[in-house]
Amino acid sequence: MNLLKLLFSAVIVLIVLISSLSQFGCDIKEPTAPEWDITGNLPIINRYYFIYDMLKNSTNTHYDSVNSNVILTGTTATTDLFSDIKSDGVGQSFYNVPTNLSHDTTIFIYFDDSTQASFISFLSGELILKFQGAALNSYTVNLSLENMRSRNDTTLKYTNTVQVPANTQKQISIPLFNWVYKSNGGVSNIIALKLRTTSSTAEIATLSSEVTPYTVERIIGRIKPTYIARELSRTDSPFGTDVPEGFINFASVDEDYTYITLKRYENNYQLDFEQVSIQGINKNGNKVNLRYNPGGNPTINDTLFNLSLDQGSDSSNFYLTNLNSNVAEFIGNLPKDIYVAKTILINKPYSNGSINYLDSFSTNTNFSVPINMYITQTNSVIQDDTADFGISDEDQRKKIQNCQSMDIELIMTNAIALFAISKIDVLDSFNVPLFSLSRMLGNPSDSTISVSRAPVDINGFVNGISLQTYRTTVPKEIIDKILRAGKVVYVTKFYTDQNPTSYIRVVKNDYARLLGIGKVIYRIKED
Amino acid sequence: MEKHFTILLFIFMVFISDSFAQYQFTVRNYSMGRASTAAAYSIDAIGFNPANIINQRSIDTSIVDFSLGINLGIMLDAEFAPLNLLDQYFTKNADGTKKYLDTDDKNDIIEQVGNTPINSIGNIKPISVVVRTIDGTFGFGVEERVGGHFYFDKDFLEVAFFGNEVNRRYDFSELDFNTSWTRQISFSYARKIDIKNNKNFKYINLGASFKPQLGFYYSEIINNDLSVFTNDSNQISGSGKMTLLYSGISSERKLEPPVNNAGFGVGFDIGLSTTLEDFFNLGKLNLGFSVTDIGYINWKTNAANYYYDGSFLITDITKKEQLDSLEDVINGTRSPIESFSRMLPTTVRIGAQYKYYSNKQMSEGKVHSEDMELMSFALDYIQGFTDNYGGTTTPIVAIGYEINPINELSGRLGIVAGGREKFELSFGLGLNAGPFSMDFGTYNILSVLAPKKTKNFSLGLNMNFKI
Numbered sequence: 001m002n003l004l005k006l007l008f009s010a011v012i013v014l015i016v017l018i019s020s021l022s023q024f025g026c027d028i029k030e031p032t033a034p035e036w037d038i039t040g041n042l043p044i045i046n047r048y049y050f051i052y053d054m055l056k057n058s059t060n061t062h063y064d065s066v067n068s069n070v071i072l073t074g075t076t077a078t079t080d081l082f083s084d085i086k087s088d089g090v091g092q093s094f095y096n097v098p099t100n101l102s103h104d105t106t107i108f109i110y111f112d113d114s115t116q117a118s119f120i121s122f123l124s125g126e127l128i129l130k131f132q133g134a135a136l137n138s139y140t141v142n143l144s145l146e147n148m149r150s151r152n153d154t155t156l157k158y159t160n161t162v163q164v165p166a167n168t169q170k171q172i173s174i175p176l177f178n179w180v181y182k183s184n185g186g187v188s189n190i191i192a193l194k195l196r197t198t199s200s201t202a203e204i205a206t207l208s209s210e211v212t213p214y215t216v217e218r219i220i221g222r223i224k225p226t227y228i229a230r231e232l233s234r235t236d237s238p239f240g241t242d243v244p245e246g247f248i249n250f251a252s253v254d255e256d257y258t259y260i261t262l263k264r265y266e267n268n269y270q271l272d273f274e275q276v277s278i279q280g281i282n283k284n285g286n287k288v289n290l291r292y293n294p295g296g297n298p299t300i301n302d303t304l305f306n307l308s309l310d311q312g313s314d315s316s317n318f319y320l321t322n323l324n325s326n327v328a329e330f331i332g333n334l335p336k337d338i339y340v341a342k343t344i345l346i347n348k349p350y351s352n353g354s355i356n357y358l359d360s361f362s363t364n365t366n367f368s369v370p371i372n373m374y375i376t377q378t379n380s381v382i383q384d385d386t387a388d389f390g391i392s393d394e395d396q397r398k399k400i401q402n403c404q405s406m407d408i409e410l411i412m413t414n415a416i417a418l419f420a421i422s423k424i425d426v427l428d429s430f431n432v433p434l435f436s437l438s439r440m441l442g443n444p445s446d447s448t449i450s451v452s453r454a455p456v457d458i459n460g461f462v463n464g465i466s467l468q469t470y471r472t473t474v475p476k477e478i479i480d481k482i483l484r485a486g487k488v489v490y491v492t493k494f495y496t497d498q499n500p501t502s503y504i505r506v507v508k509n510d511y512a513r514l515l516g517i518g519k520v521i522y523r524i525k526e527d
Numbered sequence: 528m529e530k531h532f533t534i535l536l537f538i539f540m541v542f543i544s545d546s547f548a549q550y551q552f553t554v555r556n557y558s559m560g561r562a563s564t565a566a567a568y569s570i571d572a573i574g575f576n577p578a579n580i581i582n583q584r585s586i587d588t589s590i591v592d593f594s595l596g597i598n599l600g601i602m603l604d605a606e607f608a609p610l611n612l613l614d615q616y617f618t619k620n621a622d623g624t625k626k627y628l629d630t631d632d633k634n635d636i637i638e639q640v641g642n643t644p645i646n647s648i649g650n651i652k653p654i655s656v657v658v659r660t661i662d663g664t665f666g667f668g669v670e671e672r673v674g675g676h677f678y679f680d681k682d683f684l685e686v687a688f689f690g691n692e693v694n695r696r697y698d699f700s701e702l703d704f705n706t707s708w709t710r711q712i713s714f715s716y717a718r719k720i721d722i723k724n725n726k727n728f729k730y731i732n733l734g735a736s737f738k739p740q741l742g743f744y745y746s747e748i749i750n751n752d753l754s755v756f757t758n759d760s761n762q763i764s765g766s767g768k769m770t771l772l773y774s775g776i777s778s779e780r781k782l783e784p785p786v787n788n789a790g791f792g793v794g795f796d797i798g799l800s801t802t803l804e805d806f807f808n809l810g811k812l813n814l815g816f817s818v819t820d821i822g823y824i825n826w827k828t829n830a831a832n833y834y835y836d837g838s839f840l841i842t843d844i845t846k847k848e849q850l851d852s853l854e855d856v857i858n859g860t861r862s863p864i865e866s867f868s869r870m871l872p873t874t875v876r877i878g879a880q881y882k883y884y885s886n887k888q889m890s891e892g893k894v895h896s897e898d899m900e901l902m903s904f905a906l907d908y909i910q911g912f913t914d915n916y917g918g919t920t921t922p923i924v925a926i927g928y929e930i931n932p933i934n935e936l937s938g939r940l941g942i943v944a945g946g947r948e949k950f951e952l953s954f955g956l957g958l959n960a961g962p963f964s965m966d967f968g969t970y971n972i973l974s975v976l977a978p979k980k981t982k983n984f985s986l987g988l989n990m991n992f993k994i
Binding site for chain 1: 616619626627629692693762844847936
């Protein structure tokens with residue numbers, strides 16, 4: 001091997017290698033993680049307060065005044081359909097018919113013993129005609145049912161031709177669903193069967209008619225008083241599902257706003273709600289049956305009562321008072337679920353009217369309870385809760401220090417017709433106050449923030465919301481205090497107008513909300 | 528300390544990586560555009576074409592070739608210039624302070640890195656040996672392979688660099704990665720079979736490798752539809768889920784020294800090569816064919832699916848239970864599985880190499896000579912059959928050129944088209960000092976000339992010894 005060549009080669013390789021590596025050496029520096037800021041949009045606070053928070057937690061609330069300007073209102077509603085309007089039909093009737101009738105002869109068939117109608121459409125049932133064969137010869141029957149019209153075209157009558165062999169019974173079954181009943185004028189319960197017979201001999205044959213039990217889709221006329229099946233239904237709770245456990249002793253109810261409403265849709269027969277039972281079950285499982293006796297002094301026998309919706313009325317209210325019911329006890333049970341059972345009797349007076357099986361009716365209850373909360377600003381309903389906010393992990397505590405700044409916007413939303421003030425304090429784990437967030441937000445002397453009550457309409461119902469927004473920038477020294485934070489204490493007080501000019505209503509969906517949103521600038525860096 | 532470790536691990540995984548079969552590592556291979564199926568010889572042929580371990584340069588007569596310690600390469604394939612990015616944002620300022628990324632910096636990083644694949648390959652061959660005997664040629668090699676494929680979607684990076692915007696949904700479903708760390712042990716054998724009565728082809732080399740595979744770490748996202756939304760009340764809700772498949776020598780997904788293996792498998796290479804001794808009276812034409820990495824790895828140790836149920840709702844950060852639920856999401860649920868298998872990235876290679884000699888005797892069939900093997904041209908077609916372990920099914924065409932102006936010095940150039948990198952120019956140098964040789968090269972010439980500008984970075988260095 002030529003040493004010179006080798007040296008020459010080595011020099012070239014080393015020059016290229018060293019220059020390349022030096023290029024690398026110049027270009028590649030020690031990797032070091034940079035720092036940068038990210039903006040975290042965080043939900044700082046999200047607290048809802050409902051009326052039951054007050055009922056549950058406040059010791060200042062009383063329910064024994066009928067002169068209060070605060071009324072607790074609840075409603076229930078249930079809607080039912082007349083899905084099952086039934087008739088028992090008509091049993092078999094027999095007619096003797098000559099087998100050689102050259103002229104049209106009419107036989108009257110009764111489709112019901114007492115219902116009379118100008119129009120009926122059916123959901124089920126059959127009209128059955130049976131032709132008994134003659135003794136000697138067969139015969140042919142040409143028939144039409146004058147009052148049974150095609151469902152699709154009421155000008156078309158039902159017609160048929162039946163060949164009846166000798167000594168043989170021939171039956172035709174007519175599904176009522178395909179046909180409607182149309183009277184010749186006014187109301188009637190007769191179907192006119194017009195027939196003509198042909199035979200080589202004149203004999204007498206027997207024809208029978210029968211209407212099986214049927215259900216009605218729509219009827220115009222006078223139906224016989226008809227019961228529909230007794231139903232048990234659970235209604236939505238009057239005060240929401242978030243009711244507290246236990247019992248509240250209400251002294252009275254607002255009689256103008258406490259009632260049962262019966263309401264009809266479309267149908268116009270008198271509706272009698274018989275054997276009505278309304279039972280409320282609270283969160284503890286305690287059951288209270290509503291007693292109602294319009295004559296007053298309800299007894300235990302009045303847990304089943306009757307209500308009626310007259311033919312001429314679309315709805316009726318049955319007011320519940322302390323005299324005619326135990327409604328205060330019923331509401332005081334704070335029912336979470338209410339079960340309503342009733343039997344409906346349609347057209348008890350046997351009058352003309354109309355009904356469709358899809359027509360509906362409803363049973364609503366409306367409860368209003370005046371409550372006196374004794375809620376002045378100095379003696380208010382206090383809602384307080386504490387969130388454990390301690391950061392136990394040492395690494396996480398250190399990371400808090402990377403927080404550069406924090407902008408907090410707190411929005412107080414009030415959909416309760418009560419004034420609200422809030423105080424938000426941050427404490428360490430030994431309950432030593434670190435700072436007051438509400439003071440930073442509102443900068444008031446008492447460290448609170450407040451929002452006005454929600455507006456109400458003339459009936460006292462909330463018809464809008466009140467909003468109040470507070471903003472602050474949390475300084476670095478306060479952010480550093482978060483390291484020692486152990487708890488966040490929220491205290492919210494609700495109180496009424498000091499000089500109320502009208503009453504207000506508090507309903508189950510009324511709420512107040514503390515929403516705090518934060519924009520946190522956080523430095524990402526290697527610790 | 529943990530952060531240091533994480534950064535180091537990240538750099539390790541991204542910049543020093545993998546096992547991709549189409550990217551089998553030798554420095555000479557890198558330098559010649561990876562056209563090596565016919566052109567590789569001796570210990571460089573391990574992994575490419577086991578039949579070629581018989582071959583050696585015409586000036587060499589060694590019985591034993593080996594490399595010890597220094598035989599390593601790295602390759603990084605991205606659509607941005609990684610070293611430039613590293614230098615621009617992930618190094619210190621001139622005054623020694625840490626860099627602070629402003630909005631433009633962050634946008635630039637997201638624009639460069641977001642929604643682009645990053646593939647990294649790193650190989651270290653601590654030992655490779657070829658021994659020639661009268662009963663054939665035996666090869667042995669150990670190769671450490673670490674690598675990964677990463678895809679950072681822009682939404683993910685935007686949250687990481689800017690935080691969460693209000694009224695915006697961040698879709699992380701395209702976030703993807705798979706990584707592996709394996710060790711391949713190759714036992715190769717090749718034998719020359721003489722062909723009688725054929726004046727064109729006088730012999731054929733047949734070779735095969737048996738390659739036990741030891742797996743240390745494997746992780747892969749197998750499904751992911753995570754998203755996060757912040758509403759106008761700053762309430763943050765997550766949805767979707769992600770499943771991460773993992774096996775490793777550590778149950779806690781922390782890096783530990785590879786003492787024991789987590790997965791085990793076997794692989795095989797087969798190959799053949801032959802030479803047309805007189806190629807139009809201009810030189811020799813070597814032909815090669817090989818199928819490599821036929822096999823699988825069965826991952827067993829700590830094998831588990833990690834389920835991340837991304838359903839969470841944070842409405843109030845002072846509520847501990849909400850933060851706890853978020854922590855549960857981050858920690859995921861580990862569901863052990865018995866094992867799972869992944870096929871090795873089987874690859875077919877077909878190659879040819881034309882050698883031109885300055886000494887006519889060489890072209891006439893003399894086996895060894897001091898005379899120069901002046902230059903050679905090589906052409907390879909490489910076809911992968913799976914994307915596992917970073918492989919690609921996109922075919923690669925490689926053209927290599929080697930010139931030996933003197934026996935002691937080799938210059939190499941190459942062009943590679945296809946595969947993950949699409950198009951690259953490669954370059955390298957070799958020094959042959961008889962019992963010792965050294966190769967230095969890159970498959971992307973910009974890696975050397977302007978490393979900060981290159982999107983596909985690679986560099987390799989090896990030292991071989993001959994006895």
